[in-house]
Amino acid sequence: MSTLAFLLNQSVNALSQAALLFFLGVGLTLIFGIMRIVNFAHGTLYMLGAFVGYSAVRITGSYWGALVAAPLVVGLLGTAFEFGILRRLYRRDAHAFLMVTFGLALVTGEAVRLIWGSEALQVPAPALLSGVVFLLDEPFPVYRLFLAAAGAVMAFAIWQLLERTRLGLLIRATSQNAEMVHALGTDVNMIRSAVFGIGCGLAALGGVLAAPLVTASHGMAASAVIDAFVIVIIGGMGSFLGSLIGALLVAFVQVFGNYYYPDFALAFMYLLMLLVLVVRPGGLLGKEA
Amino acid sequence: MRVTSLLGPLALALLLAAPFGLPIFAMTLLTELVILGLFAMSLDLMVGYTRLVSFGHAAAYGLGAYASGYILLNSALPLPFAVLAAAILTGMIAIGVGWVCTLATGVSFSMLTLAFAQLLYAVSFKWTSVTGGSDGLAGIPRNPGPLGLEVLSTKNGFYYFALACLVGSFFLCRALVRSPFGAVLRGIRENEAKTLALGYNTRLYKITVVAIAYALGGLAGALYSPFAGFANTELLFWLVSGQVLIMVIVGGSGTLIGPILGATFFLTLEHQLSSYTEAWALFFGLTFIAFVLFAPEGIWGLAKRYLGQRAPEETEQAPAAITKAEAKPHG
Numbered sequence: 175m176s177t178l179a180f181l182l183n184q185s186v187n188a189l190s191q192a193a194l195l196f197f198l199g200v201g202l203t204l205i206f207g208i209m210r211i212v213n214f215a216h217g218t219l220y221m222l223g224a225f226v227g228y229s230a231v232r233i234t235g236s237y238w239g240a241l242v243a244a245p246l247v248v249g250l251l252g253t254a255f256e257f258g259i260l261r262r263l264y265r266r267d268a269h270a271f272l273m274v275t276f277g278l279a280l281v282t283g284e285a286v287r288l289i290w291g292s293e294a295l296q297v298p299a300p301a302l303l304s305g306v307v308f309l310l311d312e313p314f315p316v317y318r319l320f321l322a323a324a325g326a327v328m329a330f331a332i333w334q335l336l337e338r339t340r341l342g343l344l345i346r347a348t349s350q351n352a353e354m355v356h357a358l359g360t361d362v363n364m365i366r367s368a369v370f371g372i373g374c375g376l377a378a379l380g381g382v383l384a385a386p387l388v389t390a391s392h393g394m395a396a397s398a399v400i401d402a403f404v405i406v407i408i409g410g411m412g413s414f415l416g417s418l419i420g421a422l423l424v425a426f427v428q429v430f431g432n433y434y435y436p437d438f439a440l441a442f443m444y445l446l447m448l449l450v451l452v453v454r455p456g457g458l459l460g461k462e463a
Numbered sequence: 464m465r466v467t468s469l470l471g472p473l474a475l476a477l478l479l480a481a482p483f484g485l486p487i488f489a490m491t492l493l494t495e496l497v498i499l500g501l502f503a504m505s506l507d508l509m510v511g512y513t514r515l516v517s518f519g520h521a522a523a524y525g526l527g528a529y530a531s532g533y534i535l536l537n538s539a540l541p542l543p544f545a546v547l548a549a550a551i552l553t554g555m556i557a558i559g560v561g562w563v564c565t566l567a568t569g570v571s572f573s574m575l576t577l578a579f580a581q582l583l584y585a586v587s588f589k590w591t592s593v594t595g596g597s598d599g600l601a602g603i604p605r606n607p608g609p610l611g612l613e614v615l616s617t618k619n620g621f622y623y624f625a626l627a628c629l630v631g632s633f634f635l636c637r638a639l640v641r642s643p644f645g646a647v648l649r650g651i652r653e654n655e656a657k658t659l660a661l662g663y664n665t666r667l668y669k670i671t672v673v674a675i676a677y678a679l680g681g682l683a684g685a686l687y688s689p690f691a692g693f694a695n696t697e698l699l700f701w702l703v704s705g706q707v708l709i710m711v712i713v714g715g716s717g718t719l720i721g722p723i724l725g726a727t728f729f730l731t732l733e734h735q736l737s738s739y740t741e742a743w744a745l746f747f748g749l750t751f752i753a754f755v756l757f758a759p760e761g762i763w764g765l766a767k768r769y770l771g772q773r774a775p776e777e778t779e780q781a782p783a784a785i786t787k788a789e790a791k792p793h794g
Contacts, residue, residue, distance in 0.1 A: 268570070273755045276709060279748070280745070280748030281745055281752070284742050411570060438585075444585065445582070
């Protein structure tokens with residue numbers, strides 16, 4: 175394998191990994207920006223997305239159906255959780271959110287075990303995406319390319335949503351000054367519900383996209399929530415662009431670290447995070463110092 | 464005489480008498496409870512008194528557990544000295560941790576502590592010559608001594624040793640939070656900028672309290688590995704950090720007693736639920752959510768309200784010039 179082919183191969187690998195991490199991180203950072211909540215349940219919702227995706231494939235018979243159904247179902251659950259529980263807590267301190275989302279993670283994790291069992295479940299990629307293509311004479315799975323493309327498309331779509339639409343305007347305004355938005359006659363609670371739902375839905379989208387690659391399993395949750403935290407901390411809490419940069423950095427460090435120094439691959443990500451925080455305590459694009 | 468001032472001696476008397484009345488499996492549970500109570504109490508120094516919310520207190524537990532396990536396996540050092548050495552080592556490492564983590568404040572501080580704990584978690588898999596990798600350290604003995612004393616290696620002897628560590632640490636922490644040092648910590652909790660403006664080097668105070676909290680958390684971990692006979696990577700996992708934080712908050716943060724009650728509640732609930740149902744985590748999660756919604760002041764807060772008392776901790780004030788920080792608007 176030529177050096178160029180190798181670098182290309184690993185880079186596409188990293189980009190597809192970055193796409194999954196981005197779906198996790200962007201939801202977490204949007205939720206934090208609007209609500210100042212650290213959502214401990216984010217990894218569990220990612221896992222839930224994979225399992226809902228598995229059922230959706232079996233019911234609709236189509237992977238594309240699952241791609242729509244999983245984010246929708248999990249997003250609605252997230253909105254319901256915000257509406258029923260989080261909404262009562264906005265006057266309380268961060269401890270309350272930490273505990274309540276930790277409780278949600280426990281409940282969801284156990285509910286998944288009760289509904290789908292403890293086994294890892296295979297979610298097959300559709301035939302269209304399951305082959306390989308040749309890049310510089312090296313075989314490469316189409317699904318990875320699809321993931322990288324999906325990440326790019328979604329990143330662009332979310333960016334446009336935030337910059338160009340009325341909802342995006344309200345989201346940005348609320349993250350800067352919620353009281354003022356409220357005083358100007360917008361129901362801030364509706365925005366919070368929407369953003370929490372969107373964030374949870376994005377995590378689920380990541381989960382269902384990851385499922386053909388790693389199978390739907392309970393182990394997904396723990397590593398996902400930590401990865402999501404790391405991305406958001408590196409990028410800066412509440413920053414959309416930061417979560418994109420964080421996901422790319424972490425993915426490249428993971429993929430190349432795994433290749434060159436497999437023994438230390440786990441440590442690299444945390445070292446990167448420590449380094450960023452020592453230089454910029456608020457994260458690369460964060461406001462808080 | 465107030466009701467609450469009688470509770471302490473009564474609880475202590477019950478704990479001291481426990482080995483004479485309880486069956487062996489209950490003593491195992493009680494010993495674990497004493498260790499976890501100490502672990503949760505150590506975190507309360509940071510969370511409850513200084514508002515340094517650590518997401519990575521498993522680092523202290525795991526460090527202490529591995530250190531005492533390694534010492535006991537590789538030397539003939541008597542149990543109490545090995546445990547103490549592990550706690551001191553953890554505290555010394557924590558000076559470095561505190562130095563790095565206090566570069567940040569708020570959520571970033573929490574995340575840095577988490578990063579450090581996860582870094583240790585990753586290291587514990589790879590540094591096999593010391594940690595045993597994914598197998599962990601097994602067969603950790605309770606070395607006899609000092610002076611040829613065998614009593615500490617028995618089940619009940621070990622329980623008394625752990626209890627002595629808990630009670631000793633409790634009085635140490637109580638003296639600490641009632642001292643001028645503790646007043647500065649509460650000043651940092653209420654309004655760090657003002658405390659800094661009054662001329663206190665708040666960062667130095669924060670590093671100190673991190674070191675003390677880690678040393679006591681390390682003491683708990685150092686007790687755990689000879690208690691269980693093993694130390695593994697699970698002890699460093701972030702879930703442990705999450706659980707101990709929940710214990711502190713469910714029990715009532717900023718009270719020292721609260722976290723011990725929180726640990727009791729946590730362990731009892733886990734034990735009871737897991738004997739009734741496979742899906743205990745479901746009810747566990749629901750219980751926590753209910754606590755947040757309906758009993759935000761924690762178990763100790765509920766108890767005080769029920770007894771119509773105020774614990775002395777609550778009436779202690781930060782230095783006079785430091786008042787409550789203005790409530791920050793959410794969002």
